[in-house]
Amino acid sequence: MGPEALSQVLRSIPVLSDERELVGLSTADDASVIKLNEKQALIQSVDFFTPVVDDPYIFGQIAAANSLSDIYAMGGEVLSAMNIVGFPSCLSTEILEKILQGGANKIKEAGAILAGGHTIEDDEPKYGLAVSGLIAPEKLVSNAAAEAGDTLVLTKPLGIGVLLTALKGGLADSEAKEQVIAEMRTLNKQATEVMQEVGVNACTDITGFGLLGHLWELVKASQVQAELELSRIPFLAGALDWAEMGLVPAGAYRNRDYLQGEVSFAAGVAEAEQDLLFDPQTSGGLLISVPDKKTERLLDKLQQAGVNKATAIGRIVAGGPAIKVK
């Protein structure tokens, strides 16, 4: 659901503070983090959705990569994952098998234990994971510690939502399809490992609320401002064209509505470009806030680790929460 509707609902849920809780609901971070002892904290998250592509195996991979990403966004290592499945009785169980195989493939790649799961009968297939990760408390990378002077690095190109919309409409060709699938099923594992090696201030992953929605949560939690340089933000090939054509998913409009007044665009930023910044991403990349002097090192190491589309897209400046795009 959209960020506005969600925060409305969450307002009515009592927040019980507990000193063991290092990251909770209040900062709208990617996962919950609970301190187990001086050396270990437990990261937990759950995410599932309906198919975004026709191929069940690839859908399984994408849904799993997306769920696992929440652990990586906190800088953690995945310990275990459990399948969450909704499946119609009228569909062949072979399809379910393929979805779970795709998921298992990514869980294995993450080096995690597939610990079980739960299946219910549903009108349409749904799949995702409940994931647990571990991290040393002092290594935790929340979205609340970005500092003025940081550089913002994005590890995957934007436009996944627009491309999926074009695919759904039968407009995108097989090349575009391959491209977007490749991005979605890529784990953020390498990115997080490099980020931990270099040492950064804050991180979040880019999913349903789009780049600007997740960046907004980061600047709000960190009490800073962000300045993005549009010309440096990478888009998937074809995404701008399709956005201009009006293949903009409803989620992008909801994200835009939610951030009304919080984001200011320079005069030259076209509407389609704005749409891509609001575009909801499925299994998007990490947005990393790194001290300026470490930026080059981070980008070099990401490149070496195969995260070759990682780009510095802007910076953090002092001031109350706001985002500027020029």
Add this chain to the structure above:
Amino acid sequence: MKKIDARGLDCPQPVIKTKKALEAEEKVITLVDNEMACSNLQKLGQKLGYETEVLTVDDDFQIEFSASGEPVTSSVTSAEFEDSADNQKKVYFINSDVLGQGKRELGEVLIKGFIYTLTELAPAPRAIIFMNSGVKLTTLNEEVIENLEILAEAGVEIISCGTCLDYYQLEDKLEVGSVSNMYTIVELLNSYPVVTV
């Protein structure tokens, strides 16, 4: 011109349907039921170089695309779109000023009775198309015109063939409905069940 009722359709279907229609038609009107689809259609128009005009019809949005920048017809009522959703409605194709092949006198009586009966019909026809000497009914035949006016008011499209009006030199005598070309007429005949009279 093509009208698309895209209400109730999920993104990106309104855009896809409209894009396909624009590949075949110069003018397209699309009806959608939400603002996002409306914005997306405006983007499509801009991208493809069409002028777009948005009208709100009840709670729905009607987006008119025209290549030349001139607005597409005056206003399309919601009822017409419902027609396009309900493809069961019939198009009556009238290609003579009399009904049937016998005595002309009888044919004149029959056509009058026929048009009158159409006014009593439910559901009303989608459109009535007049061709060849049929155009005399929309120009000269006062009793028929009276009933056609009732039908037009009920949302039935009354169409006279422009070439035929020219041929019979009736182009400035049209009393009811609009003038159209072969393309539009054939498209209508192709899109709905047709009753030829």
